[in-house]
Structures are given as structure tokens and as C-alpha cells.
Amino acid sequence: MSRKLPVKKQLERIYANVHLAEIFTDHNIQLVPLPSESYFKGHCPFCELQPISDQPQSDCSLVVSRPQNTFYCFKCQQGGDAIVFITQLNSISPLEAIDYLSAKYDHRISHD
């Protein structure tokens, strides 16, 4: 068993290694890159139904920023980082969200 890292360290590792767009995709939320490629858009999991067709998404309200690693919905004004997203999506506490992300993406996070 590896020693559990302090929360602050876990957070740093998550932010540095896991992009929010990847987390969205892993939760079956389809994102499409905008022309700048720094931003993606998709249907908001909090206020919009997922599209049935695989042809997204002219009317979606959610924007994910790659440089900032944050999301924002222009319709319901939900927004934040990966921890906020997981907390709200799964109705869990921020600490649980950090544990969840660390466990899910730990193989991707470099150990030092």
C-alpha cells in the first residue's frame, strides 16, 4: 500500500496531469474543439440533456477551457475546476472527489 498523499499534494498532481476535457469525455460527455483549440464545447450535464445523435452541438452551453482547466455553463452558470465538476456530478464532497480523481488517474500521474 502506498502512503496516502496530503490533499494539497493530490490536488497539485490532479491539476498538473489530468485535463478537465478528458474527465468530461470519460463521463460520456461529448466535447467538440472550438477553432482556437484552446476551448471545447458540449452539452452541460447539469442542465441539458445529452444529445441522442452523434452530431453535436450547435446549441450547447458548456465551455471547457484548456489553458485554465475549468468549465463554465452559460445556461445554468455552473462552473469550476475538475474537483467542482466531480463533486457536483456525483453529489459527493470535495475530499471524496479528490480521492476519486487520484484513484482514477493515478496511473497517469507521475510518481516522484
Ligand SMILES: [Zn+2]
Ligand atoms: Zn448548465
